[in-house]
Amino acid sequence: MNLPTPAIVTQNAVSPLPRWALILLCIAYVVPGFVGRDPWKSADVTAFGYMLELAQGRTPWLNPLLGGMPPDTEGLLPYWLGAWAIKLAPTWVTADMAVRLPFAFLLVITLAATWYGVYYLARSPGAQPVAFAFGGEATPADYARAIADGGLLALIACLGLAQLSHETTGYVVQLSCTAMVFFSVAAMPHRTVAPALALVTGIVGLTLAGGPALAALLGLGSMAVVVWAPGSDTDHRWRWALAVASVTFVAALIAWGLDLWGWRIVDSGSGGKEWQSLARLLLWFGWPAWPLALWTLWRWRKQIISAQGHRHLLLPLWFSAVSIAATLTTRPADRALLLGLPALAALAAFALPTLKRSVGALIDWFTLLFFTISALAIWVIWIAMQTGVPAKPAANVAKLAPGFVPQFSALALVVALAATVGWFTLVWWRASRNRAPIWKSLVLPASGAALGWLLLMTLWLPLLDYARSYRAQISGVTAALGTSPGCVQTVGLSRSQVAALQYHGDLVLQRAGLQDECDWLVADIASWPASERMVNAAHWEVRAKIARPTDKNEHLLVFRRVASAR
Structure with a gap:
């Protein structure tokens, strides 16, 4: 017996988010942080050091050393990517900029894989909205596109994604590979070639990036989802399950051959302060996706525990659970939690068809106040650095960063002004019209996160470089x-x-x-x-x-x- 879905969505509610707006938002989020800065302390500059050693031929490719010390992580793929980028880049591109190019591409892959993964999950039979007696419900394709837009917006809105996704470390490689595996399993009922390529690249890449245990867990869980929740009327579950198992097994053999397996579980008997730190991390890192994800689990709870197996819930739930478990048992915790953000965003997206208008309004007002105040604070402190007025912020900067000499960039100012004008234009648009689309509640959170990141990486970039680089x-x-x-x-x-x-x-x-x-x-x-x-x-x-x-x-x-x- 098919359980009634909690999603009640009209065709009017799935009007598309303009592609140009979504692409512009992604560009505004991806580019800042990869351009114009020094390698930052400490994981960023450390990874860059190994890449530079490899590119200059001063250390073996299978056993890289930096100052006689091996890496503190076992994954070799991130160092290879950076070294290849340095060797292939033209002479006018600096080494630190060259290594960022493949990692910027990996972040783009993460965003794209999340969108398409959520899209295909939303095409699952169990994810479809209620069919109306006289028609007018959302069509499957338009509904899936709207949910996918919401999933991508939820990912960009996550506060913990900004800095870590713009570093040149193995965790960015692990993030993109995890997103590819997520997309692969989500798209298996609908496509063949793209999911197969993404599956092999994702699981093998995750293994070579230092996450063989995560690759094995995600592979085993994905195999279970494929068998239990095939997601289409055409039953190819066993063929895909065999493919997932084979790729996972091959990745495990590669990890064994390269000696990548290691016991990284930390002692869970830490003091209260450690658990409080983990609680704070879980609270802010995935905001605002995790409250919406919890709402999804509540509203779709009957579908989760049903015997039918709803892949649009089980797949992101498994990926999120593995990431949270790794966060609680391994270090660094924030890097482990980073890998679960695409799945968490997918869960958050399926809350959108069930949100009440009052909840959406609360999200809008909170987001509007938070990011507007944050943007104004960034502008005020930048003006204080440039002019000395107001005096107190200027004095605080001088105290926290002694010896820092403010720098003025006309390009950074123009970009920051354009982003700020765009933010207030978006606020006006959101308040005055188009209240029907289900993705509307995540437009301001995602745009506000992108605005804050862009302002920091333009107006404050000299200060951040001074504070965070060597x-x-x-x-x-x-x-x-x-x-x-x-x-x-x-x-x-x-x-x-x-x-x-x-x-x-x-x-x-x-x-x-x-x-x-x-x-x-x-x-x-x-x-x-x-x-x-x-x-x-x-x-x-x-x-x-x-x-x-x-x-x-x-x-x-x-x-x-x-x-x-x-």
Whole structure:
């Protein structure tokens, strides 16, 4: 017996979101963050350091090292992508910009795979709205398109997506591969070639990006969904289940051959503060998708527990559950939660046909106030940085980022002004007309998130670069070393510090204890004095103590070998 669906949708409610508007929103979200900035601390610059080492032929491709240290993650594919990009890029493209190009493409793939995945889920028989006695209900294609628009808007609106999706790390590769697997299983009842290619690319790519366990779990869960909820009248469930199982098995063999399997479960017996931190992360990271996802689970609860198997609910529910479980049991937690955002957005999209008008109005007003106030705050602080007025914000910036010199960019100002005008135009449009489309409640959240990200990455980019990159600190180190320092020994430096010294300082580094031929030594203050097996402290004198301007706890010590020790 078919259970009644909670979705009651008229044809008028699925009027399309203009493609030009959706594409423009995606461009405004994707491009900022990949253009015009330095590699940021610490995962971003660390990954870039390995990519640069590979591209310059200073380390093996199957066992990359940075300053003599292997990566702290097992996945090799992200480093290969960045290294290939550096080698293929023309000479006028900087190395850090070159590595961002494939990762920007991966973010585009994530957005596209989410849209198409939600679209095909919405074409499932169990997802269709109620059929009216005299007609007028939404047609399946238009309904699926409207739900897919809502899913993509929900993904862009997630606050945790902005920064992490614009880094050049393995987690961006894992995100795009997870989205491809999600699309593949969603589209299997309707297409053949595209889902097959996405399945192989997604599961194998996720494995090579350092997530073999996630690939195995997503593959096994997807196989169960394919068998239990085929999603179409044409029953090819066993053929697709065999395909999913085969690809998952091959990926597991690849992980075994490359020694990618590892136990990463952390101790769950942490103190209350750790659990409070996880709770805060879960609260804001997926906002506003997770409240809508919970509403979906409530309104569609009878379909979830029915024996029929509704793939439009079970598939995103499994992907979200795996991501949340990884968040609670592995570190870094935010990177694990990132992989579940496409599925969470899909669940959120299926709440749209069931929302009451009062709930939609509440979302609109909250979003309008939050993002408008945030945008005004960004503008006020930028004006204060440029003019010194208002005085208090300018003083706060000077206190938090000592030594920062504001920079003016006419291009950044024009882009920020255009985005702000667009935001207020959208607010007027939303308040005055077109209240019928079911995707309307997520237009302001997605546009507000894109606006905030764009303003930060234009108006505040010099400040953020100063605060989050190593350039200012490395400039101090190179000034202390002088011209042509030759080789420089290092003690206790992290991977990110080594990468920053090699890229920003163009230094030839050598780990202390390997040889004893360098006249200069750079050490992290936390690791000094070093072990006598590594370096004889009596042979070195401090020449400079260089701090990161925005971190009082991070200092680099620059030493010169004393004349008697030569």
